Amino acid sequence: MSDTPEPEPSPKPQPSGESADLTGTTAPGRGAAGPAPAADLQHLYQELAQTNVRLEEEAQRRTIALATAAHRLKTPLAIISGYIELLLSQKAGTLVERQIEILEDTQENCARLQRFIQDFLTYSALETGSVAIQAELGDLNACLAEVYELWLPRFQKKGVALYLTAGTRLDPFKFDSFKIEEVVSNLLDNSLKFTPGGGSVWLSAERHFWDRRGGHDIRAPIERRKLNSSTPNSVKVTVADTGPGIEPEFHQEIFQDFFRIPGASESSEGTGLGLAIARRLVQAHSGKIWVESEPGSGSRVSFLLPLEPPARESTGTS
Ligand SMILES: Nc1ncnc2c1ncn2[C@@H]1O[C@H](COP(=O)(O)OP(=O)(O)O)[C@@H](O)[C@H]1O
Numbered sequence: 168m169s170d171t172p173e174p175e176p177s178p179k180p181q182p183s184g185e186s187a188d189l190t191g192t193t194a195p196g197r198g199a200a201g202p203a204p205a206a207d208l209q210h211l212y213q214e215l216a217q218t219n220v221r222l223e224e225e226a227q228r229r230t231i232a233l234a235t236a237a238h239r240l241k242t243p244l245a246i247i248s249g250y251i252e253l254l255l256s257q258k259a260g261t262l263v264e265r266q267i268e269i270l271e272d273t274q275e276n277c278a279r280l281q282r283f284i285q286d287f288l289t290y291s292a293l294e295t296g297s298v299a300i301q302a303e304l305g306d307l308n309a310c311l312a313e314v315y316e317l318w319l320p321r322f323q324k325k326g327v328a329l330y331l332t333a334g335t336r337l338d339p340f341k342f343d344s345f346k347i348e349e350v351v352s353n354l355l356d357n358s359l360k361f362t363p364g365g366g367s368v369w370l371s372a373e374r375h376f377w378d379r380r381g382g383h384d385i386r387a388p389i390e391r392r393k394l395n396s397s398t399p400n401s402v403k404v405t406v407a408d409t410g411p412g413i414e415p416e417f418h419q420e421i422f423q424d425f426f427r428i429p430g431a432s433e434s435s436e437g438t439g440l441g442l443a444i445a446r447r448l449v450q451a452h453s454g455k456i457w458v459e460s461e462p463g464s465g466s467r468v469s470f471l472l473p474l475e476p477p478a479r480e481s482t483g484t485s
Pocket residue numbers: 353357358361408410411412413421426427428431432436437438439440441442443466
């Protein structure tokens with residue numbers, strides 16, 4: 168979306184007659200006459216807040232418009248796919264080798280487009296807040312086993328070994344199994360895509376103590392002191408691979424919308440939305456996601472799901 172022109176903030180005349188400097192390079196309202204009165208700063212602050220709300224609304228409208236367009240593409244694409252399948256089945260007439268090749272290529276491109284549309288629809292639904300987390304008591308190991316079974320044939324086809332090492336018994340806790348399956352699928356998709364044949368990928372889950380005191384632990388201090396630091400309060404899920412690894416400078420950016428590492432991802436298919444979607448879904452569970460990696464040493468993407476969501480955080484999307 169970098170080609171969208173940035174709306175300019177509307178500068179307001181300052182008491183000194185200058186325009187407000189919203190870049191922060193000079194102190195706003197500070198002229199030869201000294202600091203601006205508190206009322207002026209208050210006014211400037213309100214104006215910035217209004218501009219911010221307006222920009223957010225515009226971004227939402229754009230996302231909804233693009234999602235509507237993407238949604239409309241779904242039906243014709245499904246019809247095209249159906250016809251390709253029919254032709255390939257040769258029920259509508261016998262095909263020569265070259266025709267089969269062309270149709271198979273078209274089918275693959277249709278599937279790519281369908282994946283892109285699906286990613287974009289999920290992203291825009293999360294972005295516009297129309298996705299609700301349906302957290303129910305569940306067995307995370309069973310959820311991971313399902314995703315593992317689903318992905319195993321694709322790994323076998325490429326010659327990449329896939330291991331499920333979810334050996335630890337996990338007590339049932341509340342999470343949205345469809346959304347967590349989607350998160351894990353996005354991570355496995357990356358590991359499969361970036362790991363060359365002959366490599367390995369491990370999917371694992373373990374109990375984990377998540378010390379949120381430095382972050383946004385909203386429990387009362389007395390309650391926190393009672394918490395034994397050895398008591399696991401979350402589950403950590405990790406997808407580790409023997410792929411090319413990721414430069415530390417990109418460890419944050421790969422979770423941003425539409426971000427793909429320049430150069431590294433160009434030869435592979437993708438939208439740059441998989442990890443951004445995963446981040447939103449994990450955050451909607453009050454969890455967090457991160458990567459540990461060095462170029463040449465593979466990647467480990469992990470996420471934490473709290474066994475009990477912090478009381479003041481809603482279970483909706485963030
Ligand atoms: N396991 C991995 N190994 C190497 N690079 C990765 C891995 N996972 C993610 N990346 C990098 O992060 C980028 C963003 O990932 P993602 O959001 O899933 O987008 P996409 O898969 O569509 O490229 C990828 O394009 C790739 O450059």
